[in-house]
Amino acid sequence: MELTLLWATFTGVGFAWAGIRLWSERLPDRPLDRIIVAAAIGLLAGRLWAMIGQGVSPLSNPADIIIVRGGVSTGAATVGALVAYLWGVKWRPAQLDAIAPAALAGLAGWHAGCLWRGACLGTASDLPWAWAQAGSDITRHPVELYAAIGLLMAGWAVSKLGWETLTRSGVALALAGLVRLATEPMRPSLGGGPIEIYVAAIAVGVLAVLLGRRLLANST
């Protein structure tokens, strides 16, 4: 069963690789390695945060950390991945801008990996492209594919932007939050999903763009 998660991960890496090939301008050296390491550290941070939130101590239950299906905090994973990447490129925000389209492509691939996991479906729908789980008559939105398409379009849009510091990365973060926010009502969830994290991502993304503009204005 856990092998399906591995296939989804490979799909994410494959999409990130394609993104790097498509949008290679100003990238740091070994960009795919940097994306994979940042994603892995983000996953670890998200898992640890989720465990603490569930009242399970990672110190007294260290082996539980590897059971990622037990839950991963989206917010902590995002912050962990961003910090890990920035640390790897010596805190140069321009490198964040360079990697942003490929990172969105990688995220799109992770969502498209739902096809391996049998985990694409969301709320019930009668739309012509909705489909049902095996053995069920209830057709549903392929919500994770909607997210994958939205994130790919976001990657393409970000690749068309200029190179003002933090513009590409800020817009990328805001669009990633927007895509997740727009698809969340269609995603099966027990608690309604981390809406506040997506709103925060949009707000931080917009603030990053404004901050970049301010820095540019001050430097000229």
Add this chain to the structure above:
Amino acid sequence: MAALALALAACTSSPAVEVPSAHELPDTSVPEFEAHLAGVDRPAVVNIWASWCLPCRAEAPLLAYAHDKYASEIEFVGVSVQDNRTDALAFLDEFDLDFDHFFDRDRQIPQLYGGIGTPITFFFGPNGELVRTHNGVVDERTLALNIDEILNLP
């Protein structure tokens, strides 16, 4: 130094005191378990678990949360397999899994419904029909989706 002394004091073993469990874990057999499910007039989620099972620990908080949310609509039932009762009761106390649990040392219940390994989660419709079997750790998306399935069956 004082903090270190306190920490060390906390780590030293004290005489074992048997704390009574807040949960019950009666033995069950296939006929008894089938009779229990037959008496349920709403959808049911049956989780097969064991205290020694690491993935069961990972999914336990999610099941506790789902039970809190859907207790009025769905019957949650736990079955402890290949376990010892003391450890199983400690597991229930640790994760506060406040629904009916049964003790199935010989693993008869999962053999009856056809699951593989531990944990397993079975989703039953309101008429008692087995709708879906999930082998392995159940994540939030899978649990929410299948709860939606059994709640919306005709």
